[in-house]
Amino acid sequence: MSSSTTTRPDSSPSTALDDRCAHTLRKLSVEQVIAAGSGHYGFPLGAADLVDELFSRYLRYDGTAPQWPNRDRFVLSAGHGSAMLYAALHLAGYDVTTDDLCAFRTLHSRTPGHPERGETDGVEVTTGPLGQGFANSVGLAIAESALRAQLGAEVISHRTVVLASDGDLMEGIAYEAAAIAAEQRLAQLIVCYDDYDIVIDSRASSVMSSQGVVDAYAALGWRVVEVADGNDRASLRVGLDDAFEQGDGRPTLVRISTVIGHLSPRAGTSASHSGAPTAEEYEEIVRGLDLADVAPFEVPADVAVRWQAVRECGISLRRQWEDSHGEA
Numbered sequence: 001m002s003s004s005t006t007t008r009p010d011s012s013p014s015t016a017l018d019d020r021c022a023h024t025l026r027k028l029s030v031e032q033v034i035a036a037g038s039g040h041y042g043f044p045l046g047a048a049d050l051v052d053e054l055f056s057r058y059l060r061y062d063g064t065a066p067q068w069p070n071r072d073r074f075v076l077s078a079g080h081g082s083a084m085l086y087a088a089l090h091l092a093g094y095d096v097t098t099d100d101l102c103a104f105r106t107l108h109s110r111t112p113g114h115p116e117r118g119e120t121d122g123v124e125v126t127t128g129p130l131g132q133g134f135a136n137s138v139g140l141a142i143a144e145s146a147l148r149a150q151l152g153a154e155v156i157s158h159r160t161v162v163l164a165s166d167g168d169l170m171e172g173i174a175y176e177a178a179a180i181a182a183e184q185r186l187a188q189l190i191v192c193y194d195d196y197d198i199v200i201d202s203r204a205s206s207v208m209s210s211q212g213v214v215d216a217y218a219a220l221g222w223r224v225v226e227v228a229d230g231n232d233r234a235s236l237r238v239g240l241d242d243a244f245e246q247g248d249g250r251p252t253l254v255r256i257s258t259v260i261g262h263l264s265p266r267a268g269t270s271a272s273h274s275g276a277p278t279a280e281e282y283e284e285i286v287r288g289l290d291l292a293d294v295a296p297f298e299v300p301a302d303v304a305v306r307w308q309a310v311r312e313c314g315i316s317l318r319r320q321w322e323d324s325h326g327e328a
């Protein structure tokens with residue numbers, strides 16, 4: 001198992017293709033919400049660069065083997081951003097098909113309104129109640145730590161990576177779990193805090209201080225990493241490289257500043273928290289993403305080729321582990 005920070009061979013700086021890949025995540029997320037007539041697209045538009053970066057460079061997984069024991073666990077604590085997760089799983093090679101994306105938020109679909117463990121490959125934790133995904137992630141990281149102590153780091157050494165929002169970190173349960181994570185020195189736990197100062201219909205800063213959150217985590221014993229512009233690849237990579245180094249035994253909180261509804265007419269406003277964009281807004285969004293010529297739910301060929309390379313890296317990581325440690 002590679003011990004390097006990133007998993008993928010390509011560590012080139014920001015490229016036009018990276019932007020296109022993030023824009024494809026944005027487009028697929030918006031299209032799910034439009035198909036369902038409801039959902040949340042502001043969060044996916046803001047977090048797409050981060051999510052693309054995580055799934056293409058940092059996370060160790062194989063979408064064709066979602067139960068691989070030593071896979072990194074990704075938890076979307078802000079479960080209302082589910083369209084983003086389904087789009088990422090679709091591109092990353094999990095069994096989440098175009099038909100599943102089209103069926104977003106419909107009864108008995110594999111793409112329910114909030115992620116549900118057991119319904120969708122790649123969904124590690126049922127989330128939606130804010131703070132719960134975060135708290136469950138601390139449990140996952142404790143389990144990893146216990147298994148590592150029992151079996152050795154050569155066999156078990158995976159990260160638990162969480163995407164949490166203002167709403168998650170407001171919840172008391174998150175602080176309770178965060179205190180345990182610090183005490184247990186869960187260095188393999190990395191929480192990405194998507195900080196964009198909107199909570200449903202108001203400024204988050206009218207009821208909380210994100211600096212206060214960061215200070216509280218530092219006081220609890222967390223390592224804090226700052227990403228000044230979460231919609232900029234170079235900035236993201238510096239912060240994520242640092243976060244994934246797992247320097248000193250502490251869990252890591254990465255505060256990442258993004259813009260809710262990024263690249264949409266409702267950018268930066270609570271109007272993009274939930275609800276489907278109008279037909280005119282959709283046209284404007286896909287024009288802005290330079291994907292107006294790509295049919296709904298389609299993935300551009302160059303983006304598909306990039307994801308194929310990522311998928312193959314994941315298969316190879318999993319096979320290396322199995323060759324060394326036997327099949328699960």
Ligand SMILES: Cc1ncc(C[n+]2csc(CCOP(=O)(O)OP(=O)(O)O)c2C)c(N)n1
Pocket residue numbers: 040042043078080128129130131165166167168171198199200204260273
């Ligand atoms: C425990 C809990 N309380 C209330 C809600 C309802 N709720 C869904 S999203 C949300 C606000 C979330 O704000 P933020 O997490 O910053 O997301 P954003 O509005 O920025 O997308 C709330 C209160 C919930 N999901 N869970």
